[in-house]
Amino acid sequence: MDSDVAAVCSRKRPPTLGGILFSMEKKSTPSVFDEVSPPRVARASFFDHLQAHRTRWLGVFIVGILFCTGGAEYALGAQPPFKTVVVIEAERPGRPLFSAFNNSFQAALREAFDEPVEVFVESLDLARFGRDDYRQRLGIWLGEKYDGRRIDAVVALGPFGYRAAIGWRDRLWPEVPVIFAGLDQETIEEVGRSRHSTGLLNEFGxxxxxxxxxxxxxxxxxxxxxxxxxxxxxxxxxxxxxxxxxxxxxxxxxxxxxxxxxxxxxxxxxxxxxxxxxxxxxxxxxxxxxxxxxxxxxxxxxxxxxxxxxxxxxxxxxxxxxxxxxxxxRVGRQTAALVARILEGESPEAIDLQxxxxxxxxxxxxxxxxxxxxxxxxxxxxxxxxxxxxMWEDHWILILMVIAVILVQGLLIAALFRSIQRRRTMTRELHRLSGRLITAQEDERRRVARELHDDISQRLALLAIELDSTIQGVGFDDEPVSSKVHSLARDVHAIAHNLHPSRLGSLGLAPALSSFCEEIEQRHGVRVLFRGPEAPGKLPAEPALAIYRVAQEALQNAIRHSGASEISMTLTVKPSSACLTVSDDGIGIAENNSGQDHGLGIIGMRERVRLIGGTFDVKAGAGVGTVINIQ
Missing domain, CATH: 3.40.50.2300 (Response regulator)
Known part of the structure; x- marks a missing residue:
C-alpha cells in the first residue's frame, strides 16, 4: 500500500457534529484577548441578543432536534447499534454470479439475526482493471469511505477479492475478521491464510x-x-x-x-x-x-x-x-452461516477451513x-x-378427477351390463319356461282331444244309436231326447276338434282355418271372410299350429269383445314365411290402452308367435276396429 493510503488510514477521526457546532461557536464568539468596544448605554433587546449569538442558538436547536428524534448518540459521534459487514467483490456490479450470492447471503443473515445487519457490497471490477495504481486508488477511496465507521466483518469473494482484502487489511481493517468464499486450495497455498480469517474452500468444476x-x-x-x-x-x-x-x-x-x-x-x-x-x-x-x-x-x-x-x-x-x-x-447461504458465528463472538482462528x-x-x-x-x-x-x-405435470389434478369419473362410470356401466345380462338370462329362462308351458298345454290338449274323440265321442255315438234302436223297438217316439243326445255328441266332437284340430294335420293350415271360419260364422251369426292361397304350401307342424291358435284366439276375441258384424282373415304363405292378418269392424280398443298388451289373449298370441321366430303387431283405435298381423 502506498503512503497516501497509510496517511488516510492513520489520520484522526473526523470531528463529530457536536465538535463542528462547538468550533462554529468559538469562531462566532470574541475571546478575552480581542479588542472590546465600550459598553452601550442602552440595554440590548432580546432580538439584539439573538442576533449576536445566532450561531450558538442554531447549534442548540439542531442538537435538541437530534435528541428528540433519538439521534443523540449519533450527534455525539457514537457508533450505530447494529452489525456492519463489508463484502469485497472483484467484479463489476450486476454480474449474475455475484448477484445470486449477495441475494442469498443477505437473506440468510436476515434469518439468522433478529436485529438488522447492514451489508455494504463493494464491486471493485478488479478483473478488468487490475493495475497497481488502480488498486492503490481503490484503497485510498475505501479508507476515506469507511473511516470512522465500525466494521464487524469483511467477506472476500473469489481469488482476486481475497487478494485485495488481505492486501488492504493492515491499514484499513487490521483487527476485523476476514471470511473468504469461492477460493480453491491452490489460491490458499499460493497466498496463504491471513491472520484473523477463516472461510470456505471449494474446487471449481x-x-x-x-x-x-x-x-x-x-x-x-x-x-x-x-x-x-x-x-x-x-x-x-x-x-x-x-x-x-x-x-x-x-x-x-x-x-x-x-x-x-x-x-x-x-x-x-x-x-x-x-x-x-x-x-x-x-x-x-x-x-x-x-x-x-x-x-x-x-x-x-x-x-x-x-x-x-x-x-x-x-x-x-x-x-x-x-x-x-x-x-x-449455496455459497451465499453457507458464508452467511459462517459470518453469523463470527458476529456472535466466535474467533475466526478457532474455525477450521471448510x-x-x-x-x-x-x-x-x-x-x-x-x-x-x-x-x-x-x-x-x-x-x-x-x-x-x-400434460400430467400441468393438469395432474384434472387428470386424476377424469380418471376417477371414468372409473366410477365404468363401474356403473359394468353393473348396468351385469343387470342387463341377468335380465336377459331371466327373460330367456322365462321364454323357455313359457315355451315349455305352451308345449305342455298343446300336449295336454292333444291328449284330452284324443280321449274325447276316441272314447267319449264314440261312446256317445253308440249311446245315440242304441237310444234310436230302443225307441224304434218299443214304438215310443221321443225325438227330443234323441236330438239332445246327438247334439251332445256333436258338441263333444267339436270340443275335441278345438282342442286338437285333426284337419290341420290332414288338410293343412289354409283349409283348417277356412273350416274354422265357417264354424264361427254358423255358430255366432257373424260374417267371417277368409282369404287364403289357392295352392297353399305345406308348413311345418309347429308354425302351422301356432298360427292356427293365434287365429282361433283372434276370432274369439273379436266375437266376445269387439261387437263386430264382419271379420276378415287373410293368410299368405311363401316358401320361407307365412303372414296372417285378422281385422274386424268392431269398437276397437280404448285410446288409453292403444298399443299395450291388454288381456291374456294378446299376451298368449304374442308369446306363441315369438316361439316360432315371428313378429306380432296389433293396430287398434276406438271406433275403427282392430287389426292383428303376424308374420
Missing part, C-alpha cells in the same frame, strides 16, 4: 465439466476456449492456463480469446468437426466492449457449430449444455435436444432444467 463433455462426445479432438483478453480479464487467463495444462497433451486447444465479438461469433460458427467449446469468463472483448459472461454466451452459443460448456450455474439457460456448475446461492462442494450437475434440456444428447447418457443425479412440462 471447469476441469470436471470438460471431462464430462468428453465422455458425452467421445470423438472430440479439439477444445475451443472462449474468453476475454488475457492481459485484461484475469479470470479468463486463470482458467485458460489450468485447462491448457490439463488437456493440451491429448487435444488440440483452440484459443478464441481477446477478439472482437463479431470475430468470435464467426470463429465459433466455423469450428472444426469433433470440437467442444468452453467459456469461463468474458468480461471484455478485444474491441473493449464490456459484457457479462451470460450476455457473451447468449451471443455466441446460438450460432456455434459445437456445443458450449461452462461451470457456473447462472450461465445455465443462456446457451450452454451444462456440467458441474458452481452454485453461488472444504465444501458447491458444484451441482445440471443441464439445459433445450441444448441436450439440439445436440442430440440423450438424458440417459448424463451422469447419475443430473438435474435437467427447462424441460417442457408434461
Amino acid at each position: 471447469h476441469l470436471d465439466t470438460i471431462r464430462m463433455a468428453l465422455d458425452l462426445f467421445p470423438e472430440t479432438r479439439n477444445i475451443a476456449i472462449v474468453g476475454g483478453p488475457h492481459d485484461q480479464d484475469v479470470y479468463s487467463r486463470y482458467f485458460f492456463r489450468q485447462i491448457d495444462e490439463t488437456f493440451a497433451e491429448d487435444f488440440e486447444i483452440i484459443d478464441i480469446s481477446g477478439q472482437a465479438m463479431p470475430e468470435m461469433q464467426q470463429r465459433v460458427a466455423q469450428l472444426p468437426e469433433h470440437t467442444i467449446a468452453f467459456i469461463a469468463s468474458l468480461l471484455t472483448d478485444g474491441a473493449g466492449r464490456s459484457f457479462t459472461t451470460v450476455e457473451a454466451i447468449s451471443l455466441l452459443a446460438p450460432g456455434a457449430n459445437a456445443p458450449f460448456f461452462s461451470f457456473m450455474k447462472p450461465h445455465l439457460g443462456s446457451g450452454i449444455v451444462g456440467g458441474f456448475l458452481f452454485d453461488p446461492e 472444504q465444501v462442494d458447491f458444484n451441482v450437475l445440471a443441464f439445459d434440456w433445450r441444448e441436450l435436444t439440439r445436440w442430440e444428447i440423450p438424458v440417459r447418457a448424463l451422469p447419475e443425479g443430473s438435474a435437467v432444467v427447462f424441460r417442457p412440462s408434461t
